[in-house]
Amino acid sequence: MVNGANGSTTKDKASRDRHEIEAISSEAVELRRVRETLMLGRTIPFMRILVAGGAGFIGSVLVPHLLEAGHDVVVLDRFYFGPTLDAVAAKYGDKLSIFKDDIRTFEPKTVLSGVEAVVDLAGISNDPSCDLEAHLTESINIAGGKRLASLARQAGVRRYVYTSSCSVYGHGAGLGLTENSPRHPVSLYARAKCEVEDYALQLGRESGGGFESVALRLATVFGVSPRMRFDLAVNVMTKNAYVHRKVSVEGGGKQWRPFVHVTDVARAMHLAATADASRCAGRIFNVGSGENNVQIAQLAYRVRDAVPSTELVSVGTDPDLRDYNVTFDAIGESLDYRTTRTIDDGIQEVLAALRSGKVDPDDRRAYTLRQYVFLREAELTAQSLAMHGHILGTA
Numbered sequence: 416m417v418n419g420a421n422g423s424t425t426k427d428k429a430s431r432d433r434h435e436i437e438a439i440s441s442e443a444v445e446l447r448r449v450r451e452t453l454m455l456g457r458t459i460p461f462m463r464i465l466v467a468g469g470a471g472f473i474g475s476v477l478v479p480h481l482l483e484a485g486h487d488v489v490v491l492d493r494f495y496f497g498p499t500l501d502a503v504a505a506k507y508g509d510k511l512s513i514f515k516d517d518i519r520t521f522e523p524k525t526v527l528s529g530v531e532a533v534v535d536l537a538g539i540s541n542d543p544s545c546d547l548e549a550h551l552t553e554s555i556n557i558a559g560g561k562r563l564a565s566l567a568r569q570a571g572v573r574r575y576v577y578t579s580s581c582s583v584y585g586h587g588a589g590l591g592l593t594e595n596s597p598r599h600p601v602s603l604y605a606r607a608k609c610e611v612e613d614y615a616l617q618l619g620r621e622s623g624g625g626f627e628s629v630a631l632r633l634a635t636v637f638g639v640s641p642r643m644r645f646d647l648a649v650n651v652m653t654k655n656a657y658v659h660r661k662v663s664v665e666g667g668g669k670q671w672r673p674f675v676h677v678t679d680v681a682r683a684m685h686l687a688a689t690a691d692a693s694r695c696a697g698r699i700f701n702v703g704s705g706e707n708n709v710q711i712a713q714l715a716y717r718v719r720d721a722v723p724s725t726e727l728v729s730v731g732t733d734p735d736l737r738d739y740n741v742t743f744d745a746i747g748e749s750l751d752y753r754t755t756r757t758i759d760d761g762i763q764e765v766l767a768a769l770r771s772g773k774v775d776p777d778d779r780r781a782y783t784l785r786q787y788v789f790l791r792e793a794e795l796t797a798q799s800l801a802m803h804g805h806i807l808g809t810a
């Protein structure tokens with residue numbers, strides 16, 4: 416028998432460990448019982464929610480939002496933009512499970528085990544990055560998106576939230592667009608959104624109520640996130656005003672565009688994943704707010720006014736053909752949803768993050784296109800130079 420420093424024996428320690436383990440497991444049983452009781456009453460629907468693309472700009476804000484609300488969260492992501500969930504993983508421990516994997520190839524048995532709702536945010540997230548290599552975009556944004564939806568249905572997932580975009584409305588579609596307005600996608604990115612939206616909603620209809628799909632058409636998002644994006648209009652204009660004291664207005668500035676803060680997007684997704692089916696199953700919702708519909712020139716004036724000595728520069732053409740002004744009544748009525756942040760709040764938030772050094776305007780990963788160009792070049796270089804999996808090293 417070995418005595419410990421305080422005189423206790425190995426036998427004492429084993430017995431203490433056994434008691435501790437019993438206490439932990441009975442606590443876990445009690446927690447599960449409380450959770451199940453609450454769920455039966457639908458008072459607090461704690462769920463196990465899979466967020467595909469959970470390490471991205473929206474995902475790395477949504478994941479802590481869901482954890483804070485008490486849900487268990489599973490993330491499936493390639494982490495193309497770096498380790499954006501480290502702080503959240505350290506804070507929430509095993510409430511958060513992370514799979515560094517691909518929506519095109521992941522193994523459903525482990526990733527979807529026990530999952531009650533899926534939010535799909537994964538994929539190439541803007542027009543120019545989608546145009547880099549169309550076949551890659553089709554394999555990720557279309558085939559990968561459909562694969563995830565259909566595996567979720569087969570695994571018995573009840574709620575499926577697909578992240579679409581107001582860019583499905585495209586160019587010249589008019590003012591006050593509703594979810595029933597015709598779609599005029601003007602890019603591969605937006606055509607892919609239309610195709611997967613249709614697919615997910617069709618799966619829901621075929622399921623006879625067992626698979627509750629919801630499509631959220633997001634306005635252009637703004638705000639600060641652990642995976643920062645300086646390629647979104649509010650964020651990039653604010654960054655250019657801060658760094659260069661210049662804001663460019665392309666294509667005349669009369670184009671309409673709706674905007675929404677990233678935290679308000681997380682709130683909408685949380686609602687869509689957990690609300691009663693009667694309020695959202697089989698529905699499409701525009702996500703944003705009427706007052707955050709602005710013409711690009713108005714946005715530029717607001718940024719100029721927020722950053723002293725900023726000059727407005729008019730650039731003749733705009734490669735981005737989008738022009739739409741959208742109505743957000745449906746989500747307000749069905750899910751009792753209102754946004755909480757204005758564009759001016761977003762400008763101030765991004766400015767504060769730049770001033771404090773919380774975000775780095777020179778980080779390549781904050782520019783979606785630059786990062787995908789870099790990753791593709793790295794992949795092609797590795798393919799042509801690597802021997803036994805190495806380029807400079809040997810083992």
Ligand SMILES: NC(=O)c1ccc[n+]([C@@H]2O[C@H](COP(=O)([O-])OP(=O)(O)OC[C@H]3O[C@@H](n4cnc5c(N)ncnc54)[C@H](O)[C@@H]3O)[C@@H](O)[C@H]2O)c1
Binds near residue numbers: 473495518581633
């Ligand atoms: N940000 C916006 O303004 C906005 C507006 C409308 C719709 N959306 C949509 O919302 C979703 C999220 O956008 P975001 O701004 O967070 O973009 P993001 O690029 O920051 O996030 C996308 C995430 O998907 C991951 N990913 C890419 N390919 C993958 C694959 N094959 N398998 C697994 N993971 C993969 C990336 O690593 C990244 O973390 C996208 O579908 C985007 O199209 C965004």
